Amino acid sequence: MEIEIATVGGYEEVGRQMTAVRAGDDIVIFDMGLNLSKVLIHDNLRTEGMHSLDLIDMGAIPDDRILSDLDGTVQAIVPTHGHLDHIGAISKLAHRYDAPIVSTPFTSALVEEEIDDEDKFHTDNDVVQMNAGGTMSIGERCELEFVNVTHSIIDAINPVLHTPEGAIVYGLDKRMDHTPVIGDPIDMKRFREIGREGEGVLCYIEDCTNANKKGRTPSEAVAREQLEDVMLSLEDYDGGIVATTFSSHIARVTSIVEFAERIGRQPVLLGRSMEQYSGTAERLGIVDFPDDLGMYGHSRSVDRAFERVMNEGKENYLPVVTGHQGEPRAMLTRMGRGETPYELYQGDKVIFSARVIPEPTNVGQRYQSEKLLGMQGARIYDDVHVSGHLRQEGHYQMLDALQPRHVIPAHQDMAGFSGYVELAGNQGYKLGRDLHVTSNGNTIQLVG
Template sequence: MEIEIATIGGYEEVGRQMTAVRAGDDIVVFDMGLNLSKVLIHDNVETERMHSLDLIDMGAIPDDRIMSDLDGEVKAIVPTHGHLDHIGAISKLAHRYDAPIVASPFTLELVKEEINDEGKFNVQNDLIKMEAGETMSIGERNELEFVNVTHSIIDAINPVLHTPEGAIVYGLDKRMDHTPVIGDPIDMKRFREIGREDNGVLCYIEDCTNANKKGRTPSEAVARSQLRDVMRSLEDYDGGIVATTFSSHIARVTSLVEFAENIGRQPVLLGRSMEKYSGTAERVGAASFPDDLGMYGHRKSVDRAFERIMKEGKENFLPVVTGHQGEPRAMLTRMGRGETPYELDDGDKVIFSARVIPEPTNEGNRYQAEKLLGMQGARIYDDVHVSGHLRQEGHYQMLDALQPQHVIPAHQNMKGFSGYVDLADNEGYEVGRDLHITTNGNIIRLV
């Protein structure tokens, strides 16, 4: 059976992930993502109303025209998890393919919302829910399996395409978390089994976000402990405390809600994406929040919530807001510019339970947001966080578990690949032979 891998997006940057695997006549597409930084540099861009070709020209979504060079039929579109750099282009591209979208329950709900918000294209692909540990047939000779992994969003999986030539393991995105706050630990037992059954692993496609960092990525339990320590240290502060984190990081949001109540403050979730992700998680039963927890996404309802907080006393509340990357239209940035009814005073605390995504647009926005907050007297608590991506020791463990014949680094640029290339080289892989350094728009024939 011929096996080809098209590296369509995410091989020159962090964002707009898309990879297609052809096994014989069957093609499976993994991820269709958005590069948000390419959107943020433009003012007031509404991607929902834009044509896919314009977004491709901007570098915001994958250029999938290379798919015409694959001689087969797309049988499934498989997003690994619900972050926009993995699902943000589905509403723009999926309608081109007569194939179902197959995803874990929480991810599928987020895909539905992306499709419902789309204003340009009519996406009518079938939506199929599949849990970690389940499988489905792809054509007559291939099989798709979901393996549970842990990431900074719930319900993340690594899909595996089993072919007669061996397994193709699509390894984006994960960390090796054995004590997650929500959900099951990473299923390393299953990865080891896949590496040793039948023809083993033909190819492993790996997320290299933290491949230049030594050691291992800590568990979410570590971030939870750090956050508890910070919140407890502020228990006697009688002014305003504001927190921000990734809206999609449900485990972190639940910790913020819990610790706010522990120190006698009423948590309130503010911002459109904060309301969307937490509301969806609660609706599908993936997370449980207090019955009286306020979630407000619409601008007017958010401002009314701020007015109530100011009226009843900032010392009684913990607003959990969007804006951890300094996004220009997010709640925290608006607070820094004095555009909300919430008034920051000297000494008020702002907790960033997130790190800056290492990309120039984000770094510039975050710097500006922190400066604006500081000018109003806010005290910044930075990097109360752990990453959702493997560091070098996690990569070593995955190669040891899977023992793949071929390896393709992904989810970075050439500089970001360097640490992984060194690590793979030390494990006996050779560039140009079985270690394939590639860019967007290439096709690699393995068999």
């Protein structure tokens, strides 16, 4: 069977992930993501009404026209998890393919919300739910499997396409977490089985976000301990405390909510995406928030919540807001500019339970946001966080578990690939032979 891989997007940057695997006459697409930095760099740009070709020209979504060169039929679109750099282009591109969108329940709900928000295109692809451990047939000779992984969002999986020539393991995005706060640990037992059964692993496509960093990525349980330490140290502080984190990081949000109540403050979730992700997780029964937890996404509702906090006393509340990357329209950035009813006073605390994404736009916006907050007297608690991506020791463990015959680094630019090229070389892989460093818009023929 001919096996060909099209590296459509996410091979020159962190963002707009999309990869297509052709096995004989059948094609499976993994991820259809957005490059947020290409959108955020423009003021008040709303992508909902934009044409896909304009977004492709901007570098905001993958240029999927390369798929016309693949001699096969798309059988499934498989987003690995619900982050926008993996699902943000589905509403713009999925309608071009007569194929279901197959994903875990939480990811499926987020995909459906993205489709509902779309103004330009009508997407009527079936959204099919499949849990970690599930399988489905792809054509007559291949099978799709979901393997549970841990990441900075719940319900993440690594999809595996089993072909007669061996398995294709799509390894974006994960960390090796054996003590997650929500959900099951990463299923390393299954990865080891896949590496040793049948024809083994033909190809492993790997997330290289932290491949230049030594050691291993800590568990979310470590971030929870850090957060607990910071927040309990503020128990006697009678001024304002504000926290921000990734809206999609439900485990982190639940920890912040729990510790806020422990120090006698009522948490309130503020911002459109904060309401979206936490509201969806609660609706699906994945988390059980306190009955009186307020979630407000609309700007008027948010401002009314801020007014209530100011009237009843900032010492009684802990707002959890969007804006950890300094996004221009996010709640924390508006607070820093003095555009909300919430007034920051000298000595007020702002907890960033997130690191800045290492991309120039984010770095600049985060710097500006922190400076604005500091000018109003706020004191910053920075990097109360652990990453959702493997460091070098995790990569060594995955290569040992899977023993792939070919490896394709992804989810970085060329400089970001360097650490992975070195460690893969230490494991016997060689550039141009079985280690394929590539770029967007290329195809790699593994079996002819």
